[in-house]
Ligand code: C2E
């Protein structure tokens with residue numbers, strides 16, 4: 219697989235350039251790593267454009283590997299997803315994110331922010347998902363509206379019936395749902411109307427071209443308008459420049475997230491950053 223992957227489109231996918239033996243070893247290490255507490259969460263602030271306040275934070279997983287250092291999800295999420303280990307990983311992330319959100323909610327000096335958690339496609343269609351979410355909220359006594367689950371457009375349309383049922387149950391629980399990577403997965407307008415979601419998160423690939431490509435400007439503007447037409451918030455991810463921020467303000471985008479504001483940081487740094495902006 220190593221030789222075949224070289225120089226082809228798959229080079230972006232680290233999985234295809236590694237052998238089955240490599241993947242198996244990684245999997246074993248990850249299973250141990252989860253059990254031994256090697257996973258970490260970092261948080262990236264979400265800023266409301268109308269007043270510049272931090273209203274939320276996206277939890278992003280990292281793996282403190284014993285020899286390879288701090289690994290980003292691109293190094294291990296796919297392997298986890300293909301193997302079913304993503305259930306254990308997803309459960310750890312949910313627990314840790316809700317624990318943190320509850321700590322912030324209780325701390326009178328902390329800015330109250332909702333915490334967004336990424337769900338894999340497998341988690342979304344896992345029949346135990348809703349009970350697991352409900353249990354973790356109860357365990358940490360987190361008000362449900364302070365948890366937002368991010369599901370990709372691709373995961374939604376892979377099994378629209380299962381997705382609709384899961385989303386409806388999550389909505390009943392009171393947790394928020396965000397459609398991640400919006401614009402990349404060919405969700406039809408019919409589905410958009412039928413999925414009970416609270417926000418659309420416009421994919422970074424479109425945000426990147428803002429102010430540089432008329433095409434991308436048009437797509438982002440259309441996504442914002444679409445979100446508002448179906449009564450949900452528009453969030454833009456991957457905002458890296460002031461020019462992009464200004465374009466999003468002009469388009470009426472509600473919330474933004476990206477390196478222009480802050481990289482993902484640890485929980486304490488996120489609160490510090492939020493406090494500074496509050497003045
Ligand atoms: P995503 O959900 O689209 O998350 C956004 C990714 O873009 C993050 O990468 C974030 O660090 C990065 N990012 C944020 N702002 C900027 C920016 O301004 N410019 C650029 N170039 N990048 C920016 P990260 O943390 O490496 O995560 C990559 C992907 O891994 C995520 O994409 C998500 O799909 C997945 N992932 C992360 N954490 C979890 C998790 O806990 N569970 C699951 N199932 N997937 C996760």
Ligand code: CA
Pocket residue numbers: 264273274275332334366
């Ligand atoms: Ca949010």
Ligand code: CA
Pocket residue numbers: 276336368398
């Ligand atoms: Ca996300």
Ligand code: CA
Pocket residue numbers: 398399421422455
């Ligand atoms: Ca995304």
